[in-house]
Amino acid sequence: MPPPAGGVARGSGRSFGLASRYPLVPITILMIVLVIPSFFADLIAPHDPYAASVPNRLEPPVFAGGTWEFPLGTDRLGRDILSRTIHGAKYALSISLVGIFLGTILGTAVGLAAGYFRGWTDRIVMRVVDVSFALPSILLALALAAAFGSSFEGVIFVVVFVLWSYFARQVRGEVLSLRERDFVARARVAGAGHGRIIFRHILPNVMNTVIVLATLQIGVVIILEASLSFLGIGIPRPTPAWGLLVADGRALVVSAWWVSLIPGLAILLTVLSVNLFGDWLRDRLDPKLRQR
Amino acid sequence: MSKFFLVRFSEAIVALWAITVIVFALTHLSGSPVDALLPDDATPEQAQMLIEEWGLDRPLLVQYFTFLGNVLQGDFGDSLKWRGQTAMGVVLDHLPATLQLGSFAVLIGVVVAVPLGVLAAARKNSAIDTSANVLALLGQSIPNFWLGIILVWLFGVTLGWLPTSGRGGFSHMILPAIAMSWFQIAALTRLTRSAMLDVLDAEYIKLARIKGLGERAVVWKHALRNAAIVPLTYFGVLAGSILTGSVVIETVFAWPGIGWLAIEAIRGRDYPVVQSVVVVFAVIYILANLLVDLLYAYVDPRIRR
Amino acid sequence: MSDSNRPVLEVENLHTVIATQRGTFDVVDQVSFRLEAGETLGIVGESGSGKSMTGLSLLGLVPKPAASVVGGRVLLDGEDLRSKSEAELRQVRGRKISMILQDPQTSLNPAFTIGNQLLEALQVHERDSRQSLRQRAIQALRQVRVAAPERRVHDYPHQMSGGMKQRVVGAIAISCAPRVIIADEPTTSLDVTIQAQYLKLLEDLQRETGLALIFITHDFGIVARICQHLLVMYAGRIVEAGPVREIFNRPSHPYTRALLASVPTVERKVDRLPSIEGQPPPLHDLPKGCRFAPRCGFAETRCHEAYPGHSAGRSGHPRHIVNCWRAEEI
Numbered sequence: 018m019p020p021p022a023g024g025v026a027r028g029s030g031r032s033f034g035l036a037s038r039y040p041l042v043p044i045t046i047l048m049i050v051l052v053i054p055s056f057f058a059d060l061i062a063p064h065d066p067y068a069a070s071v072p073n074r075l076e077p078p079v080f081a082g083g084t085w086e087f088p089l090g091t092d093r094l095g096r097d098i099l100s101r102t103i104h105g106a107k108y109a110l111s112i113s114l115v116g117i118f119l120g121t122i123l124g125t126a127v128g129l130a131a132g133y134f135r136g137w138t139d140r141i142v143m144r145v146v147d148v149s150f151a152l153p154s155i156l157l158a159l160a161l162a163a164a165f166g167s168s169f170e171g172v173i174f175v176v177v178f179v180l181w182s183y184f185a186r187q188v189r190g191e192v193l194s195l196r197e198r199d200f201v202a203r204a205r206v207a208g209a210g211h212g213r214i215i216f217r218h219i220l221p222n223v224m225n226t227v228i229v230l231a232t233l234q235i236g237v238v239i240i241l242e243a244s245l246s247f248l249g250i251g252i253p254r255p256t257p258a259w260g261l262l263v264a265d266g267r268a269l270v271v272s273a274w275w276v277s278l279i280p281g282l283a284i285l286l287t288v289l290s291v292n293l294f295g296d297w298l299r300d301r302l303d304p305k306l307r308q309r
Numbered sequence: 310m311s312k313f314f315l316v317r318f319s320e321a322i323v324a325l326w327a328i329t330v331i332v333f334a335l336t337h338l339s340g341s342p343v344d345a346l347l348p349d350d351a352t353p354e355q356a357q358m359l360i361e362e363w364g365l366d367r368p369l370l371v372q373y374f375t376f377l378g379n380v381l382q383g384d385f386g387d388s389l390k391w392r393g394q395t396a397m398g399v400v401l402d403h404l405p406a407t408l409q410l411g412s413f414a415v416l417i418g419v420v421v422a423v424p425l426g427v428l429a430a431a432r433k434n435s436a437i438d439t440s441a442n443v444l445a446l447l448g449q450s451i452p453n454f455w456l457g458i459i460l461v462w463l464f465g466v467t468l469g470w471l472p473t474s475g476r477g478g479f480s481h482m483i484l485p486a487i488a489m490s491w492f493q494i495a496a497l498t499r500l501t502r503s504a505m506l507d508v509l510d511a512e513y514i515k516l517a518r519i520k521g522l523g524e525r526a527v528v529w530k531h532a533l534r535n536a537a538i539v540p541l542t543y544f545g546v547l548a549g550s551i552l553t554g555s556v557v558i559e560t561v562f563a564w565p566g567i568g569w570l571a572i573e574a575i576r577g578r579d580y581p582v583v584q585s586v587v588v589v590f591a592v593i594y595i596l597a598n599l600l601v602d603l604l605y606a607y608v609d610p611r612i613r614r
Numbered sequence: 615m616s617d618s619n620r621p622v623l624e625v626e627n628l629h630t631v632i633a634t635q636r637g638t639f640d641v642v643d644q645v646s647f648r649l650e651a652g653e654t655l656g657i658v659g660e661s662g663s664g665k666s667m668t669g670l671s672l673l674g675l676v677p678k679p680a681a682s683v684v685g686g687r688v689l690l691d692g693e694d695l696r697s698k699s700e701a702e703l704r705q706v707r708g709r710k711i712s713m714i715l716q717d718p719q720t721s722l723n724p725a726f727t728i729g730n731q732l733l734e735a736l737q738v739h740e741r742d743s744r745q746s747l748r749q750r751a752i753q754a755l756r757q758v759r760v761a762a763p764e765r766r767v768h769d770y771p772h773q774m775s776g777g778m779k780q781r782v783v784g785a786i787a788i789s790c791a792p793r794v795i796i797a798d799e800p801t802t803s804l805d806v807t808i809q810a811q812y813l814k815l816l817e818d819l820q821r822e823t824g825l826a827l828i829f830i831t832h833d834f835g836i837v838a839r840i841c842q843h844l845l846v847m848y849a850g851r852i853v854e855a856g857p858v859r860e861i862f863n864r865p866s867h868p869y870t871r872a873l874l875a876s877v878p879t880v881e882r883k884v885d886r887l888p889s890i891e892g893q894p895p896p897l898h899d900l901p902k903g904c905r906f907a908p909r910c911g912f913a914e915t916r917c918h919e920a921y922p923g924h925s926a927g928r929s930g931h932p933r934h935i936v937n938c939w940r941a942e943e944i
Contacts, residue, residue, distance in 0.1 A: 159556070
């Protein structure tokens with residue numbers, strides 16, 4: 018017997034409805050931890066993130082007995098952790114935006130082509146997608162780092178490599194069903210060329226899905242970038258990227274726990290908020306992507 | 310079933326081949342591989358010897374097939390950092406440590422996540438469901454290398470309960486395994502839960518209840534056996550996250566496995582060892598995925614024919 | 615055990631509700647009936663009329679946590695199932711009352727052999743050696759006319775046809791020799807020949823074992839063929855009840871008349887009724903008066919204002935009752 022209109026209440030997705038109810042919370046946290054520091058780092062940061070000061074090395078944060086001079090303490094070289102964490106936001110934001118932008122465009126283009134033209138285009142593309150799914154990103158990152166050393170370009174390359182196949186697969190699935198829809202047939206009858214049909218009729222209909230998927234990937238990309246940097250095969254030193262900041266503190270965990278703790282918290286807050294925000298966006302734009 | 314395996318097997322071979330191409334291409338794209346292969350203080354004579362030894366003056370395609378032949382024999386040359394050992398030998402020496410930690414982490418992941426996912430689904434919207442959701446959200450948001458450091462700080466340094474680095478007794482394994490399984494627990498819990506929710510709506514679950522079966526048999530036997538297919542297929546993906554995890558976590562805890570080895574080798578510019586690690590990782594990953602397909606056939610009799 | 619005076623199953627004022635985002639609504643309301651050994655009771659109605667929910671309510675298996683049985687009595691051999699705990703109910707399910715579901719394709723668990731699933735049904739209730747239970751499982755398959763049951767027990771559901779699967783479901787239902795079986799549209803998804811065979815099988819089983827059958831359907835052809843008594847349900851309530859023959863000859867409720875007028879046959883199953891304008895009311899917006907009134911050609915003011923009580927059906931048979939203000943006039 019079918020449930021009456023309105024349906025039986027169910028929970029919603031991984032954030033169990035929290036994000037849908039309070040989208041402003043993750044957005045506010047994101048502004049504070051990621052966006053504002055990225056654009057105004059030089060204005061906000063109390064110190065130069067690269068300025069070493071040996072007399073002030075390993076100062077604890079103010080809540081652990083330190084001074085307001087260095088609110089979140091200093092690292093091994095006496096650099097201000099707050100300032101370094103603030104400047105670190107730039108790298109998290111820019112790498113993830115550029116990587117996701119490129120990966121999304123590449124993957125969407127490939128997925129559109131495969132889904133629209135089908136036939137051998139589709140078969141070849143999907144084989145390549147399958148194979149690239151079968152290659153763990155860490156292998157590529159290791160091989161790249163061994164060959165070229167660590168670099169910004171290398172990180173972005175790995176990010177694009179991870180993302181494109183994911184987007185290609187999702188977009189292709191959508192396009193396969195879209196191309197059978199009436200409005201596509203009508204456009205075709207009206208004499209529209211392939212390019213017009215793809216970009217005017219199909220692409221706008223997959224945009225919501227693409228935007229939601231891209232948002233949901235930001236957290237994944239930030240963690241990937243931080244992990245690579247932490248391992249020394251991501252962003253090169255002495256850039257204050259969050260992963261590198263955490264790595265700085267690894268050997269100091271016995272004496273100066275704050276060196277790792279603070280930048281790690283920045284990653285945690287950012288990714289948590291991005292995920293919550295992504296859930297909210299998904300519920301708004303593309304509820305069919307929601308898992309129960 | 311034979312066709313199913315044939316397809317999966319050929320995909321695995323192609324993936325493996327793609328890895329060899331990437332490794333080979335990267336070596337050559339990065340300028341002269343000699344630079345990558347030699348320590349900074351090498352003499353021109355040493356460089357010349359290496360060029361001849363590796364046949365670097367021959368056409369690229371010939372070089373590739375020589376390389377491929379060597380890869381098939383597991384021959385990546387001698388390690389540059391660990392003198393007197395072959396690169397593959399060094400890797401194989403460190404492999405057991407990785408397998409030990411990895412399987413323990415998977416064990417923790419399964420033991421925690423599957424029951425949690427099942428209970429969360431069986432008691433939807435209960436306190437246990439909410440905690441499973443929170444755990445899943447945190448699992449996706451906490452970077453595991455940072456978690457590792459925090460665990461060391463809390464349980465190793467502050468409380469002094471557990472050793473914080475290196476490989477030793479069972480106690481050495483606990484913290485790294487927890488840090489490594491953290492993300493898996495989140496992913497597996499979520500997957501198990503949603504698969505169980507789908508299955509619990511099925512008619513055969515209704516029939517099991519009609520038979521007079523208790524809730525325990527309905528959930529753990531009838532539902533889980535069918536829901537298990539979904540998390541199982543995810544194990545292939547999980548194998549990838551475990552590889553990544555092993556590099557990160559072994560580095561954090563100085564656990565002498567091949568993940569740690571890879572980073573040490575990169576720091577020491579020991580390219581043959583890096584190559585060996587990459588290929589061994591790829592083989593493990595691909596074998597794990599084939600194994601998943603076999604298990605899949607076991608769990609779902611419909612594809613067993 | 616049962617004498618002719620006491621029915622096997624007696625249901626009084628069964629009341630089941632479902633909780634949704636819009637509130638809590640009745641899906642089964644004021645449903646009462648009785649059933650004697652060897653008898654077949656048909657329950658007909660459109661989709662959503664509450665007929666399946668009635669069946670599940672009897673077993674205490676309404677979909678949790680949204681739905682729950684909140685009132686009434688369900689007397690099985692004189693024992694009230696409603697007052698039993700969940701553990702006690704499990705002792706009854708499958709052993710004294712069982713159910714056959716609509717879709718054989720999905721009602722067997724794909725991960726286990728049918729032998730395993732049959733054996734399990736027996737193991738829950740019977741303390742006997744595995745070997746003799748195995749024999750009983752094979753015997754049950756033989757009863758539902760499955761050829762070579764010794765071999766078929768090793769089959770997985772996907773290796774069987776739909777009709778064969780439904781026989782297996784039937785075997786599971788009868789394996790513990792229950793007093794009552796609820797068959798929820800068991801033949802809807804089978805093709806016509808298989809359907810006829812299955813109905814014959816149910817009749818044979820009934821003759822052999824004397825079980826009472828509740829047959830949920832929207833197919834009057836089936837009702838005419840195997841049922842002695844009939845409940846017509848509309849929007850969760852019974853609108854007319856009585857012996858099949860009396861209802862067929864003298865349908866007393868306008869809804870029953872419309873159903874019969876749409877002349878469904880075994881060949882032509884009718885789920886939405888072409889001869890009745892409109893659709894059943896949504897649960898969240900039930901009319902105050904007679905629930906059929908908005909679609910009824912005979913409705914007058916009082917029909918819209920208050921729900922009619924029971925009155926005698928036009929046949930005059932003592933068990934023929936109807937819930938209609940104008941039953942005697944029209």
